[in-house]
Amino acid sequence: MHRAHFPHRLLPxxxxxxxxxxxxxxxxxxxxxALWQSMLREDAFGLKSTFVGFANFRRVLSDPAxxxxxxxxxxxxxxxxxxSMAIALxxxxxxxxxxxxxxxYRTLMIWxxxxxxxxxxxxxxxxxxxxxxxxxxxxxxxxxxxxxLLDGEQAMTLVVAAASWKQIxxxxxxxxxxxxxxxxxxxxxxxxxxxxARRRFWTITFPLLAPTTFFLLVVNSVYALFxxxxxxxxxxxxxPGKSTETLVYKVYNDGFVNLRFGDSAAQxxxxxxxxxxxxxxxxxxxxxxxxxx
Amino acid sequence: xxxxxxxxxxxxxxxxxxxxxxxxxxxxGEFVVIVGPSGCGKSTLLRMVAGLEEITAGEIAIGGxxxxxxEPRERDIAMVFQNxxxxxxxxxxxxxxxxxxxxxxxxxxxxxxxxxxxxxxELGQLLDRKPRQLxxxxxxxxxxxxxxxxxxxxxxxxxxxSNLDAKLRVQMRLQIKExxxxxxxxxxxxxxxxxxxxxxxxxxxxxxxxxxxQIATPAEIYDRPATTFVAGFIGSPAMNMLPARGLGDALExxxxxxxxxxxxxxDLILGIRPEHLHPxxxxxxxxxxxxxxxxxxxxxxxAHGSLADGTDLVLRTPGKAxxxxxxxxxxxxxxxxxxxxxxxxxxRL
Ligand SMILES: Nc1ncnc2c1ncn2[C@@H]1O[C@H](COP(=O)(O)OP(=O)(O)OP(=O)(O)O)[C@@H](O)[C@H]1O
Ligand SMILES: [Mg+2]
Numbered sequence: 001m002h003r004a005h006f007p008h009r010l011l012p013x014x015x016x017x018x019x020x021x022x023x024x025x026x027x028x029x030x031x032x033x034a035l036w037q038s039m040l041r042e043d044a045f046g047l048k049s050t051f052v053g054f055a056n057f058r059r060v061l062s063d064p065a066x067x068x069x070x071x072x073x074x075x076x077x078x079x080x081x082x083x084s085m086a087i088a089l090x091x092x093x094x095x096x097x098x099x100x101x102x103x104x105y106r107t108l109m110i111w112x113x114x115x116x117x118x119x120x121x122x123x124x125x126x127x128x129x130x131x132x133x134x135x136x137x138x139x140x141x142x143x144x145x146x147x148x149l150l151d152g153e154q155a156m157t158l159v160v161a162a163a164s165w166k167q168i169x170x171x172x173x174x175x176x177x178x179x180x181x182x183x184x185x186x187x188x189x190x191x192x193x194x195x196x197a198r199r200r201f202w203t204i205t206f207p208l209l210a211p212t213t214f215f216l217l218v219v220n221s222v223y224a225l226f227x228x229x230x231x232x233x234x235x236x237x238x239x240p241g242k243s244t245e246t247l248v249y250k251v252y253n254d255g256f257v258n259l260r261f262g263d264s265a266a267q268x269x270x271x272x273x274x275x276x277x278x279x280x281x282x283x284x285x286x287x288x289x290x291x292x293x
Numbered sequence: 294x295x296x297x298x299x300x301x302x303x304x305x306x307x308x309x310x311x312x313x314x315x316x317x318x319x320x321x322g323e324f325v326v327i328v329g330p331s332g333c334g335k336s337t338l339l340r341m342v343a344g345l346e347e348i349t350a351g352e353i354a355i356g357g358x359x360x361x362x363x364e365p366r367e368r369d370i371a372m373v374f375q376n377x378x379x380x381x382x383x384x385x386x387x388x389x390x391x392x393x394x395x396x397x398x399x400x401x402x403x404x405x406x407x408x409x410x411x412x413x414x415e416l417g418q419l420l421d422r423k424p425r426q427l428x429x430x431x432x433x434x435x436x437x438x439x440x441x442x443x444x445x446x447x448x449x450x451x452x453x454x455s456n457l458d459a460k461l462r463v464q465m466r467l468q469i470k471e472x473x474x475x476x477x478x479x480x481x482x483x484x485x486x487x488x489x490x491x492x493x494x495x496x497x498x499x500x501x502x503x504x505x506x507q508i509a510t511p512a513e514i515y516d517r518p519a520t521t522f523v524a525g526f527i528g529s530p531a532m533n534m535l536p537a538r539g540l541g542d543a544l545e546x547x548x549x550x551x552x553x554x555x556x557x558x559x560d561l562i563l564g565i566r567p568e569h570l571h572p573x574x575x576x577x578x579x580x581x582x583x584x585x586x587x588x589x590x591x592x593x594x595x596a597h598g599s600l601a602d603g604t605d606l607v608l609r610t611p612g613k614a615x616x617x618x619x620x621x622x623x624x625x626x627x628x629x630x631x632x633x634x635x636x637x638x639x640x641r642l
Contacts, residue, residue: 185378188345193392193443194366203391207382 031272037265049262056266065242066250066267073246076160077224084164085216088171089209093201095172096179106176113169117227121234124162148236152243155236159244162235163228171216178212179205218282226275247271295356295369295446295479296321297342302351304337304503312337313503314351319496322477324470328490329500330526335483336451338500342481343372343449356446371440372449375456377432379424385411385435386420392443410442413472430461437469441476448473448480454489466492487527491515499523517632521639524564524632530595530607533570536636537563544633547600549578553631561642564632567595567609570624579625582606587618596620 038056040049060066091109098105112120127135130147139146148154182205190200206213229248232238238245238253245253247267255264297319304312312334319325327335340346342353344365353360360368371392379388386407393403411417414434424432433453440448453469454462470493473480484490490497491511499506499514499522507519518524524532537546539555546563555561573579584598589612596608596616608624610616633642 183376183378185374185376186380188343188365189372189374189378189439190380190391191345191365192343192370192372193439194395195391196366199395204380210382 034265034268034272037261038269039262040265041262042259052262056262057270060263060266060270063263065245066247068242069245069247069250072156072242072244073225073248076156076163076228076244076246077221079156079160080163080167080224080228081217081220083160084167084220085171085213087164088168089175089213091168092172092175092179093205095176106172109172110169112166115166117166117230118234120166121159121162121231124158124165124231125235128158150240152240155240155244159228159232159235162231163224166231167220167223171220174212174216175209178209182208214285215282218278222275222278225278226271296323297356297447297479297481298352298354299338299342300352300354302338302341302353303349304334304341304346305349310349311503312341312349315500315505317498317505317508319479319481322479324473324480324482324493324495325498326482326484326490326494326496327498327500328484328487328526331485333500334503335485335500339372339449339451339481339483342447343370344368369446370449371443371445371447373436373440373451373453375452377424377436377456379432379435379439381424384421384423385416385427385438388424388435389439389442392439396443406442406444410438413441413475414438414468429457430465433457433465437472441472444476444478446479448478448482450480450482452484453482455484455486462489469493487529491527497527499526501526517641518564519641521562521564521634524634528566530567530609532632533565533567533606535563535565535604535606537561537633547580547602547604549580551578551626551628553628553633555633556642560636562634562636562639564634565626566630567607569627569630570606570608571627573623573625577623577625579623580606582608582622582624584616584618584620584622587616 039051039053041052041056042049095102095105095109115123125133127133128139128146128148130136130149136146145151146154148158186204186208187200190204195203225246226248228246229252232244232246232249233252236244238249248271251264251267251271254260254267297317299315299317301314301316302312303310303314315338317325327338329335337346341348342355344360344363344367348361355368355370380391383391389407389410390403393406398406407420411420414437416431416434416438419427419431419435424435427435433456436453440450450469454465457465466489469482482489482493484493494511496508497511497514498508501522507514507523509517509519514523514527518527518532521534525534535546537544537555537560539557539559539561540550541557542552542554544551544553544555544561544563551563580600582596582598582600584596586597588595588597591612593612594610594616596610597605598608599605606624608616616622634640635642
């Protein structure tokens with residue numbers, strides 16, 4: 001490694017200052033605020049706050065509603081990560097087989113990524129709204145009692161579908177790149193060794209995609225955990241009951257709707273811990289995760 | 294074990310034909326080498342036999358069974374790729390056992406076969422390593438082993454040695470030959486290296502631009518090349534090609550008359566291998582060679598020069614021969630070892 005030498009001691013600091021400033025304003029300051037806020041209790045009118053230490057955390061951690069949110073989040077994240085990755089992988093494998101118009105096909109696949117989460121949510125809501133949704137009527141014709149506004153499981157299905165749909169493009173891109181990095185001759189050798197197309201996929205392609213899959217698993221978990229607020233807000237608003245209220249949504253609900261700032265702040269501090277853990281996990285393992293040469 | 298036959302096999306890529314009808318009959322247990330310059334269609338031909346490329350026209354049969362419509366896995370062949378194509382996430386053992394497990398052989402049988410092939414190829418110590426922990430030569434041997442364990446009807450090898458250094462290449466060449474002698478499996482071997490081709494082949498297919506120019510034993514290809522292309526491609530340094538004219542009972546070449554009968558009035562090409570030229574006696578008709586460069590290789594030397602009319606000529610002399618740069622000497626061809634080709638078609642007369 002070569003160490004860069006600067007003529008001034010000040011210059012390097014000036015160069016990184018904008019980045020530091022942005023981090024400070026948009027991360028450290030609000031994070032610090034949340035941390036401070038999570039140790040305060042406001043009175044009912046918001047006039048006065050008192051320092052209460054970890055009391056907020058204790059209450060949140062023993063709150064059945066919060067424990068419910070954890071369960072909802074786990075189900076929602078797992079389903080979303082699984083479906084968005086499985087469908088993207090399937091489409092990427094199919095796209096590999098397309099000979100003519102491959103670029104056009106891929107471009108089409110990438111579009112949903114450009115749609116904002118809330119808009120994506122609205123789109124799915126319009127399609128599946130029980131009273132005016134385009135696809136609600138056919139569903140009922142099929143004998144399904146479709147009513148996501150009352151049925152929690154159906155509501156979950158709908159938000160998972162919307163959240164997965166939006167993430168498929170992203171995963172698709174990575175899977176296509178991952179597939180292209182697998183030498184053709186490996187699959188040809190397997191074909192000659194007697195493996196059927198299905199077997200080639202599961203014994204050669206899939207294991208060799210492991211680094212991509214692992215990376216996407218982390219990215220998709222983070223996405224499902226933290227970036228799906230817009231979709232849930234647009235489609236179900238956390239309901240019916242609390243059946244689609246994820247951790248992030250609960251932070252919003254408690255803080256901005258119910259104005260319980262202390263609880264809300266304590267929850268966001270916990271969330272922050274989760275993000276940091278996930279990121280650390282990714283950095284630690286993704287770099288040295290299976291590297292073939 | 295099986296014979297392989299290709300009948301008027303053709304291949305087109307989006308309307309453009311790159312293999313123009315190849316006929317080839319390979320006997321059971323025979324070692325056939327396909328040789329030719331880059332881009333002539335060697336790999337394409339081999340991949341059609343393997344079932345990795347569709348056959349545009351014609352017919353390929355392995356062991357008497359037409360395989361045109363069969364998947365690679367239904368053809369009972371094994372292939373060694375130029376880049377070895379070892380499965381990077383499997384150990385050497387797993388690489389070798391992959392095909393056997395698919396064939397649903399018993400555990401004991403797999404174990405036994407892997408051990409036997411590993412022994413033949415001296416892979417015993419490496420069985421638990423991953424491909425990335427192997428040297429190029431070791432990878433090559435694993436690729437051979439993976440083909441060998443399956444005990445297929447035929448081996449197909451596409452430039453299996455081209456990624457190795459010169460010394461290892463010679464070693465592996467001998468090993469492959471020996472291996473094929475032992476197992477006697479029908480083999481097709483693709484290379485662009487003529488030494489590999491000459492040393493390995495029972496029979497040689499010399500290809501040029503999608504056409505099999507000549508199919509014969511190495512000796513016959515060397516002694517009686519069917520076309521000027523084959524004559525120039527096989528042999529190093531390449532055969533001397535001199536424009537000539539037939540005079541009925543003689544041949545006019547570079548202003549000289551050679552007492553070689555040749556059809557009167559025809560434009561011809563006279564081929565003389567460098568080793569078939571010798572210093573001419575005082576009375577002997579010969580060419581005046583102006584030597585420009587001498588390559589000394591130890592056992593022998595090659596003198597590169599030109600004739601009075603500017604035609605280039607290469608002469609092989611014993612290593613101790615006193616030929617020097619800027620020498621002028623008279624050389625004469627060995628009358629019994631001349632090759633005559635039609636100047637228009639390039640075919641041997
Ligand atoms: N997928 C393809 N699409 C179009 N043309 C192709 C394709 N594959 C091969 N060709 C053409 O077919 C011809 C023969 O190619 P091939 O790979 O068989 O050559 P080769 O003799 O194996 O050459 P090398 O010694 O360089 O490996 C070449 O002109 C090549 O450009
Ligand atoms: Mg090739």
